[in-house]
Amino acid sequence: MSSVLSGEADDRRGLTTQIKAALRDLRNELSILNRQVSARIAVKDGDLDCLDLITRHGPLSPSGLARLAGVHPATLTGILDRLERAGWVARERDVQDRRAVLVRALPQRSREVFHLYAGMNSALDEICAGYDQSQLEVVADFMRRAADAGKNAAQELADGEQAAHGKPSPP
Amino acid sequence: MSSVLSGEADDRRGLTTQIKAALRDLRNELSILNRQVSARIAVKDGDLDCLDLITRHGPLSPSGLARLAGVHPATLTGILDRLERAGWVARERDVQDRRAVLVRALPQRSREVFHLYAGMNSALDEICAGYDQSQLEVVADFMRRAADAGKNAAQELADGEQAAHGKPSPP
DNA sequence: AAGATAACATATGAGTTCCGTATTATCCGG
DNA sequence: CCGGATAATACGGAACTCATATGTTATCTT
Numbered sequence: 001m002s003s004v005l006s007g008e009a010d011d012r013r014g015l016t017t018q019i020k021a022a023l024r025d026l027r028n029e030l031s032i033l034n035r036q037v038s039a040r041i042a043v044k045d046g047d048l049d050c051l052d053l054i055t056r057h058g059p060l061s062p063s064g065l066a067r068l069a070g071v072h073p074a075t076l077t078g079i080l081d082r083l084e085r086a087g088w089v090a091r092e093r094d095v096q097d098r099r100a101v102l103v104r105a106l107p108q109r110s111r112e113v114f115h116l117y118a119g120m121n122s123a124l125d126e127i128c129a130g131y132d133q134s135q136l137e138v139v140a141d142f143m144r145r146a147a148d149a150g151k152n153a154a155q156e157l158a159d160g161e162q163a164a165h166g167k168p169s170p171p
Numbered sequence: 172m173s174s175v176l177s178g179e180a181d182d183r184r185g186l187t188t189q190i191k192a193a194l195r196d197l198r199n200e201l202s203i204l205n206r207q208v209s210a211r212i213a214v215k216d217g218d219l220d221c222l223d224l225i226t227r228h229g230p231l232s233p234s235g236l237a238r239l240a241g242v243h244p245a246t247l248t249g250i251l252d253r254l255e256r257a258g259w260v261a262r263e264r265d266v267q268d269r270r271a272v273l274v275r276a277l278p279q280r281s282r283e284v285f286h287l288y289a290g291m292n293s294a295l296d297e298i299c300a301g302y303d304q305s306q307l308e309v310v311a312d313f314m315r316r317a318a319d320a321g322k323n324a325a326q327e328l329a330d331g332e333q334a335a336h337g338k339p340s341p342p
Numbered sequence: 343a344a345g346a347t348a349a350c351a352t353a354t355g356a357g358t359t360c361c362g363t364a365t366t367a368t369c370c371g372g
Numbered sequence: 373c374c375g376g377a378t379a380a381t382a383c384g385g386a387a388c389t390c391a392t393a394t395g396t397t398a399t400c401t402t
Contacts, residue, residue: 215359242360242361243360243361243362244361245360245361245362245363246359246360246361249358249359249360249361253359268368268369269367269368269369270367270368270369271368
Protein backbone atom coordinates (compact mmCIF):
# COMPACT_ATOMS: atom_id res chain seq x y z
CA MET A 1 0.00 0.00 0.00
CA SER A 2 0.98 3.60 -0.55
CA SER A 3 3.23 5.10 2.08
CA VAL A 4 2.16 8.52 0.87
CA LEU A 5 -1.46 7.86 1.66
CA SER A 6 -0.79 6.35 5.07
CA GLY A 7 1.53 9.27 5.72
CA GLU A 8 -1.29 11.66 5.02
CA ALA A 9 -3.58 9.69 7.28
CA ASP A 10 -0.99 9.89 10.04
CA ASP A 11 -0.76 13.63 9.56
CA ARG A 12 -4.50 13.97 9.86
CA ARG A 13 -4.57 11.88 12.99
CA GLY A 14 -1.76 13.95 14.45
CA LEU A 15 -3.53 17.16 13.59
CA THR A 16 -6.75 15.96 15.16
CA THR A 17 -4.84 15.16 18.33
CA GLN A 18 -3.22 18.58 18.23
CA ILE A 19 -6.58 20.22 17.85
CA LYS A 20 -7.96 18.37 20.86
CA ALA A 21 -4.96 19.41 22.92
CA ALA A 22 -5.27 23.00 21.75
CA LEU A 23 -8.94 22.94 22.62
CA ARG A 24 -8.24 21.77 26.17
CA ASP A 25 -5.63 24.47 26.48
CA LEU A 26 -7.92 27.11 25.07
CA ARG A 27 -10.72 26.19 27.42
CA ASN A 28 -8.37 26.33 30.35
CA GLU A 29 -6.89 29.71 29.50
CA LEU A 30 -10.27 31.23 28.80
CA SER A 31 -11.48 29.81 32.07
CA ILE A 32 -8.66 31.54 33.91
CA LEU A 33 -9.34 34.78 32.06
CA ASN A 34 -12.93 34.42 33.15
CA ARG A 35 -11.85 34.00 36.74
CA GLN A 36 -9.76 37.16 36.59
CA VAL A 37 -12.59 39.15 35.08
CA SER A 38 -14.99 37.78 37.69
CA ALA A 39 -12.66 38.77 40.49
CA ARG A 40 -12.48 42.30 39.08
CA ILE A 41 -16.21 42.81 39.14
CA ALA A 42 -16.56 41.03 42.50
CA VAL A 43 -18.67 38.08 41.44
CA LYS A 44 -18.04 34.35 41.39
CA ASP A 45 -16.91 32.92 38.07
CA GLY A 46 -20.05 30.83 37.85
CA ASP A 47 -21.99 34.06 38.24
CA LEU A 48 -20.21 35.57 35.27
CA ASP A 49 -21.04 32.51 33.18
CA CYS A 50 -24.68 33.04 33.99
CA LEU A 51 -24.51 36.75 33.28
CA ASP A 52 -23.05 35.94 29.89
CA LEU A 53 -25.87 33.49 29.19
CA ILE A 54 -28.48 36.03 30.25
CA THR A 55 -26.91 38.67 28.02
CA ARG A 56 -26.74 36.42 24.99
CA HIS A 57 -29.92 34.37 25.35
CA GLY A 58 -32.16 37.33 26.01
CA PRO A 59 -34.57 37.58 28.91
CA LEU A 60 -35.28 34.11 30.24
CA SER A 61 -36.64 32.32 33.26
CA PRO A 62 -34.49 31.15 36.18
CA SER A 63 -35.42 27.53 35.53
CA GLY A 64 -34.48 27.82 31.87
CA LEU A 65 -31.23 29.43 32.85
CA ALA A 66 -30.56 26.69 35.37
CA ARG A 67 -30.96 24.08 32.66
CA LEU A 68 -28.83 26.10 30.26
CA ALA A 69 -26.03 26.61 32.74
CA GLY A 70 -26.25 23.18 34.30
CA VAL A 71 -26.63 24.42 37.87
CA HIS A 72 -29.10 23.53 40.61
CA PRO A 73 -32.18 25.81 40.69
CA ALA A 74 -31.62 26.69 44.34
CA THR A 75 -28.04 27.65 43.53
CA LEU A 76 -29.29 29.82 40.74
CA THR A 77 -31.50 31.76 43.13
CA GLY A 78 -28.37 32.70 45.04
CA ILE A 79 -26.53 33.62 41.85
CA LEU A 80 -29.38 35.85 40.70
CA ASP A 81 -29.59 37.44 44.15
CA ARG A 82 -25.95 38.47 43.88
CA LEU A 83 -26.22 39.65 40.27
CA GLU A 84 -29.36 41.60 41.04
CA ARG A 85 -28.00 43.17 44.22
CA ALA A 86 -24.93 44.37 42.31
CA GLY A 87 -27.06 45.80 39.52
CA TRP A 88 -26.13 43.43 36.70
CA VAL A 89 -29.57 42.00 36.06
CA ALA A 90 -33.22 42.69 36.85
CA ARG A 91 -35.94 40.24 37.76
CA GLU A 92 -39.47 40.91 36.56
CA ARG A 93 -42.57 38.77 36.80
CA ASP A 94 -43.78 37.12 33.63
CA VAL A 95 -47.19 38.52 32.72
CA GLN A 96 -48.18 35.33 30.89
CA ASP A 97 -47.35 32.99 33.75
CA ARG A 98 -47.35 34.71 37.11
CA ARG A 99 -45.39 31.90 38.77
CA ALA A 100 -42.54 32.63 36.43
CA VAL A 101 -39.86 35.29 36.44
CA LEU A 102 -37.93 36.85 33.60
CA VAL A 103 -34.32 37.79 34.10
CA ARG A 104 -32.76 40.41 31.87
CA ALA A 105 -29.29 41.91 31.77
CA LEU A 106 -29.04 45.63 32.46
CA PRO A 107 -27.02 47.40 29.77
CA GLN A 108 -25.27 50.02 31.89
CA ARG A 109 -22.91 47.79 33.80
CA SER A 110 -22.36 45.48 30.85
CA ARG A 111 -19.93 48.04 29.46
CA GLU A 112 -17.63 47.49 32.41
CA VAL A 113 -17.18 43.84 31.66
CA PHE A 114 -16.74 44.65 27.98
CA HIS A 115 -13.89 46.92 28.91
CA LEU A 116 -12.24 44.17 30.92
CA TYR A 117 -12.28 41.97 27.84
CA ALA A 118 -10.80 44.72 25.69
CA GLY A 119 -7.31 43.21 25.73
CA MET A 120 -8.55 39.83 24.59
CA ASN A 121 -10.78 41.51 22.06
CA SER A 122 -8.04 43.39 20.28
CA ALA A 123 -5.76 40.39 20.45
CA LEU A 124 -8.40 38.41 18.61
CA ASP A 125 -8.71 41.17 16.03
CA GLU A 126 -5.01 40.91 15.37
CA ILE A 127 -5.11 37.14 15.15
CA CYS A 128 -8.01 37.21 12.73
CA ALA A 129 -6.24 39.80 10.60
CA GLY A 130 -3.64 37.15 9.83
CA TYR A 131 -6.09 34.91 7.99
CA ASP A 132 -7.93 35.27 4.71
CA GLN A 133 -11.66 35.17 4.44
CA SER A 134 -12.04 31.48 3.62
CA GLN A 135 -9.79 30.56 6.51
CA LEU A 136 -11.86 32.67 8.89
CA GLU A 137 -14.93 30.87 7.66
CA VAL A 138 -13.33 27.53 8.43
CA VAL A 139 -12.40 28.64 11.93
CA ALA A 140 -15.86 30.04 12.68
CA ASP A 141 -17.48 26.92 11.34
CA PHE A 142 -15.26 24.63 13.34
CA MET A 143 -15.90 26.46 16.57
CA ARG A 144 -19.63 26.42 16.11
CA ARG A 145 -19.52 22.66 15.52
CA ALA A 146 -17.26 22.12 18.50
CA ALA A 147 -19.56 24.17 20.72
CA ASP A 148 -22.48 22.10 19.52
CA ALA A 149 -20.59 18.87 20.20
CA GLY A 150 -19.84 20.12 23.70
CA LYS A 151 -23.48 20.89 24.28
CA ASN A 152 -24.52 17.42 23.15
CA ALA A 153 -21.87 15.71 25.21
CA ALA A 154 -22.92 17.63 28.30
CA GLN A 155 -26.55 16.81 27.62
CA GLU A 156 -25.77 13.11 27.29
CA LEU A 157 -23.94 13.15 30.58
CA ALA A 158 -26.85 14.91 32.24
CA ASP A 159 -29.28 12.38 30.78
CA GLY A 160 -27.06 9.51 31.86
CA GLU A 161 -27.07 10.86 35.38
CA GLN A 162 -30.84 10.94 35.20
CA ALA A 163 -30.99 7.33 34.00
CA ALA A 164 -28.56 6.16 36.66
CA HIS A 165 -30.75 7.42 39.49
CA GLY A 166 -34.20 7.13 37.96
CA LYS A 167 -35.80 4.63 35.61
CA PRO A 168 -33.27 2.74 33.43
CA SER A 169 -34.60 3.93 30.07
CA PRO A 170 -38.07 4.99 28.98
CA PRO A 171 -39.51 2.85 26.10
CA MET B 172 -14.43 53.83 -3.75
CA SER B 173 -14.81 50.18 -4.63
CA SER B 174 -17.93 48.56 -3.29
CA VAL B 175 -16.31 45.18 -3.87
CA LEU B 176 -13.38 46.00 -1.62
CA SER B 177 -15.45 47.54 1.14
CA GLY B 178 -17.79 44.56 0.80
CA GLU B 179 -14.90 42.23 1.46
CA ALA B 180 -13.79 44.32 4.41
CA ASP B 181 -17.31 44.13 5.79
CA ASP B 182 -17.29 40.38 5.37
CA ARG B 183 -14.03 40.10 7.26
CA ARG B 184 -15.33 42.27 10.07
CA GLY B 185 -18.48 40.22 10.23
CA LEU B 186 -16.51 36.99 10.30
CA THR B 187 -14.30 38.27 13.07
CA THR B 188 -17.39 39.15 15.07
CA GLN B 189 -18.82 35.72 14.38
CA ILE B 190 -15.63 34.10 15.55
CA LYS B 191 -15.69 36.01 18.79
CA ALA B 192 -19.28 35.01 19.39
CA ALA B 193 -18.50 31.41 18.57
CA LEU B 194 -15.57 31.52 20.94
CA ARG B 195 -17.75 32.78 23.79
CA ASP B 196 -20.25 30.08 23.03
CA LEU B 197 -17.58 27.43 22.83
CA ARG B 198 -16.09 28.43 26.14
CA ASN B 199 -19.46 28.37 27.74
CA GLU B 200 -20.46 24.96 26.44
CA LEU B 201 -17.13 23.44 27.34
CA SER B 202 -17.45 24.96 30.76
CA ILE B 203 -20.82 23.29 31.22
CA LEU B 204 -19.42 19.99 29.97
CA ASN B 205 -16.68 20.39 32.53
CA ARG B 206 -19.24 20.93 35.25
CA GLN B 207 -21.09 17.76 34.30
CA VAL B 208 -17.90 15.73 34.27
CA SER B 209 -16.89 17.19 37.62
CA ALA B 210 -20.23 16.28 39.12
CA ARG B 211 -19.83 12.71 37.89
CA ILE B 212 -16.51 12.22 39.60
CA ALA B 213 -17.66 14.12 42.69
CA VAL B 214 -15.23 17.03 42.60
CA LYS B 215 -15.72 20.77 42.18
CA ASP B 216 -15.25 22.08 38.66
CA GLY B 217 -12.29 24.15 39.76
CA ASP B 218 -10.78 20.95 41.10
CA LEU B 219 -11.11 19.33 37.69
CA ASP B 220 -9.39 22.30 36.08
CA CYS B 221 -6.49 21.79 38.43
CA LEU B 222 -6.40 18.05 37.83
CA ASP B 223 -6.20 18.75 34.12
CA LEU B 224 -3.33 21.16 34.64
CA ILE B 225 -1.49 18.65 36.82
CA THR B 226 -1.98 15.94 34.23
CA ARG B 227 -0.77 18.07 31.34
CA HIS B 228 1.99 20.10 33.00
CA GLY B 229 3.63 17.16 34.68
CA PRO B 230 4.53 17.03 38.35
CA LEU B 231 4.65 20.54 39.73
CA SER B 232 4.57 22.46 42.99
CA PRO B 233 1.39 23.77 44.62
CA SER B 234 2.59 27.34 44.33
CA GLY B 235 3.34 26.89 40.63
CA LEU B 236 -0.04 25.34 40.14
CA ALA B 237 -1.70 28.19 42.02
CA ARG B 238 -0.09 30.68 39.65
CA LEU B 239 -1.01 28.58 36.63
CA ALA B 240 -4.62 28.17 37.67
CA GLY B 241 -5.04 31.67 39.05
CA VAL B 242 -6.28 30.56 42.46
CA HIS B 243 -5.26 31.57 45.98
CA PRO B 244 -2.57 29.30 47.51
CA ALA B 245 -4.72 28.55 50.54
CA THR B 246 -7.57 27.56 48.27
CA LEU B 247 -5.25 25.27 46.39
CA THR B 248 -4.35 23.44 49.57
CA GLY B 249 -8.01 22.57 49.95
CA ILE B 250 -8.28 21.51 46.32
CA LEU B 251 -5.27 19.24 46.63
CA ASP B 252 -6.62 17.79 49.85
CA ARG B 253 -9.77 16.75 48.07
CA LEU B 254 -8.01 15.43 44.98
CA GLU B 255 -5.56 13.49 47.12
CA ARG B 256 -8.20 12.07 49.43
CA ALA B 257 -10.14 10.79 46.40
CA GLY B 258 -7.04 9.25 44.87
CA TRP B 259 -6.59 11.52 41.86
CA VAL B 260 -3.18 12.91 42.74
CA ALA B 261 -0.28 12.25 45.07
CA ARG B 262 1.83 14.73 47.00
CA GLU B 263 5.50 14.00 47.47
CA ARG B 264 8.20 16.13 49.02
CA ASP B 265 10.75 17.63 46.67
CA VAL B 266 14.17 16.15 47.42
CA GLN B 267 15.97 19.27 46.20
CA ASP B 268 13.99 21.73 48.31
CA ARG B 269 12.41 20.15 51.33
CA ARG B 270 9.99 23.03 51.83
CA ALA B 271 8.49 22.26 48.45
CA VAL B 272 6.02 19.60 47.37
CA LEU B 273 5.51 17.95 44.01
CA VAL B 274 2.03 17.03 42.92
CA ARG B 275 1.56 14.33 40.33
CA ALA B 276 -1.54 12.83 38.76
CA LEU B 277 -2.14 9.13 39.41
CA PRO B 278 -2.78 7.26 36.16
CA GLN B 279 -5.36 4.73 37.37
CA ARG B 280 -8.28 7.06 37.95
CA SER B 281 -7.40 9.24 34.97
CA ARG B 282 -8.99 6.63 32.74
CA GLU B 283 -12.36 7.31 34.34
CA VAL B 284 -12.34 10.93 33.34
CA PHE B 285 -11.11 9.99 29.89
CA HIS B 286 -14.13 7.76 29.53
CA LEU B 287 -16.46 10.57 30.51
CA TYR B 288 -15.03 12.68 27.70
CA ALA B 289 -15.45 9.84 25.20
CA GLY B 290 -18.58 11.34 23.65
CA MET B 291 -16.94 14.70 23.07
CA ASN B 292 -13.85 12.96 21.81
CA SER B 293 -15.54 11.00 19.08
CA ALA B 294 -17.66 14.01 18.12
CA LEU B 295 -14.45 15.95 17.58
CA ASP B 296 -13.07 13.11 15.46
CA GLU B 297 -16.11 13.33 13.26
CA ILE B 298 -15.89 17.09 12.99
CA CYS B 299 -12.23 16.97 12.08
CA ALA B 300 -12.93 14.30 9.45
CA GLY B 301 -14.93 16.93 7.57
CA TYR B 302 -11.91 19.14 6.92
CA ASP B 303 -8.85 18.67 4.78
CA GLN B 304 -5.35 18.79 6.13
CA SER B 305 -4.62 22.45 5.48
CA GLN B 306 -7.90 23.45 7.06
CA LEU B 307 -7.09 21.44 10.16
CA GLU B 308 -3.77 23.21 10.33
CA VAL B 309 -5.51 26.56 10.23
CA VAL B 310 -7.86 25.56 13.02
CA ALA B 311 -5.10 24.18 15.24
CA ASP B 312 -3.03 27.28 14.65
CA PHE B 313 -5.88 29.61 15.42
CA MET B 314 -6.72 27.88 18.66
CA ARG B 315 -3.15 27.94 19.85
CA ARG B 316 -2.98 31.67 19.19
CA ALA B 317 -6.30 32.28 20.87
CA ALA B 318 -5.21 30.32 23.93
CA ASP B 319 -2.05 32.37 24.05
CA ALA B 320 -4.02 35.60 23.75
CA GLY B 321 -6.23 34.45 26.60
CA LYS B 322 -3.22 33.73 28.73
CA ASN B 323 -1.77 37.18 28.07
CA ALA B 324 -5.05 38.93 28.71
CA ALA B 325 -5.47 37.11 32.01
CA GLN B 326 -1.91 37.94 32.96
CA GLU B 327 -2.44 41.60 32.21
CA LEU B 328 -5.54 41.67 34.37
CA ALA B 329 -3.66 39.97 37.18
CA ASP B 330 -0.81 42.49 36.86
CA GLY B 331 -3.26 45.37 36.78
CA GLU B 332 -4.82 44.10 39.99
CA GLN B 333 -1.33 44.05 41.47
CA ALA B 334 -0.66 47.61 40.36
CA ALA B 335 -4.01 48.86 41.64
CA HIS B 336 -3.29 47.69 45.18
CA GLY B 337 0.48 47.99 45.29
CA LYS B 338 2.96 50.43 43.83
CA PRO B 339 1.63 52.25 40.74
CA SER B 340 4.27 50.99 38.30
CA PRO B 341 7.87 49.89 38.83
CA PRO B 342 10.39 51.98 36.82
C1' DA C 343 -66.34 23.82 36.80
C1' DA C 344 -63.99 22.31 41.00
C1' DG C 345 -60.54 20.06 43.04
C1' DA C 346 -56.29 17.54 42.53
C1' DT C 347 -51.82 17.73 40.60
C1' DA C 348 -47.77 19.78 38.70
C1' DA C 349 -44.54 23.57 37.91
C1' DC C 350 -42.17 27.70 39.26
C1' DA C 351 -39.40 30.41 42.26
C1' DT C 352 -37.65 30.95 46.64
C1' DA C 353 -36.77 30.05 51.93
C1' DT C 354 -34.26 27.23 55.10
C1' DG C 355 -30.54 24.96 57.15
C1' DA C 356 -26.74 21.63 57.31
C1' DG C 357 -22.48 20.81 55.31
C1' DT C 358 -18.73 22.60 52.53
C1' DT C 359 -15.65 25.91 50.47
C1' DC C 360 -12.99 30.19 50.04
C1' DC C 361 -9.41 33.21 51.32
C1' DG C 362 -6.84 36.64 54.62
C1' DT C 363 -3.71 35.76 57.98
C1' DA C 364 -0.74 33.21 61.11
C1' DT C 365 2.42 29.33 61.67
C1' DT C 366 5.97 26.02 60.78
C1' DA C 367 9.77 24.24 58.17
C1' DT C 368 13.43 25.06 55.08
C1' DC C 369 16.66 27.54 52.12
C1' DC C 370 20.07 31.17 51.12
C1' DG C 371 23.28 35.18 51.52
C1' DG C 372 26.60 37.17 54.36
C1' DC D 373 25.45 30.37 62.08
C1' DC D 374 21.88 33.93 61.70
C1' DG D 375 18.37 37.06 59.72
C1' DG D 376 15.35 37.36 56.03
C1' DA D 377 12.78 35.17 52.36
C1' DT D 378 9.94 31.47 50.59
C1' DA D 379 7.04 27.08 50.52
C1' DA D 380 3.18 24.82 52.25
C1' DT D 381 -0.28 24.41 55.37
C1' DA D 382 -3.45 25.47 59.67
C1' DC D 383 -7.10 28.32 61.26
C1' DG D 384 -11.42 30.71 61.44
C1' DG D 385 -15.09 33.69 59.85
C1' DA D 386 -17.83 34.75 55.98
C1' DA D 387 -19.83 33.10 51.91
C1' DC D 388 -21.51 29.47 48.98
C1' DT D 389 -24.01 24.96 47.46
C1' DC D 390 -27.74 22.05 47.41
C1' DA D 391 -31.55 18.82 49.17
C1' DT D 392 -35.74 19.66 50.83
C1' DA D 393 -39.77 22.36 52.25
C1' DT D 394 -43.04 26.14 51.21
C1' DG D 395 -46.16 29.27 48.95
C1' DT D 396 -48.11 30.62 44.71
C1' DT D 397 -50.12 29.95 40.21
C1' DA D 398 -51.20 27.13 36.15
C1' DT D 399 -52.99 22.89 34.10
C1' DC D 400 -55.16 18.56 34.02
C1' DT D 401 -58.94 15.23 35.30
C1' DT D 402 -63.30 13.91 35.48
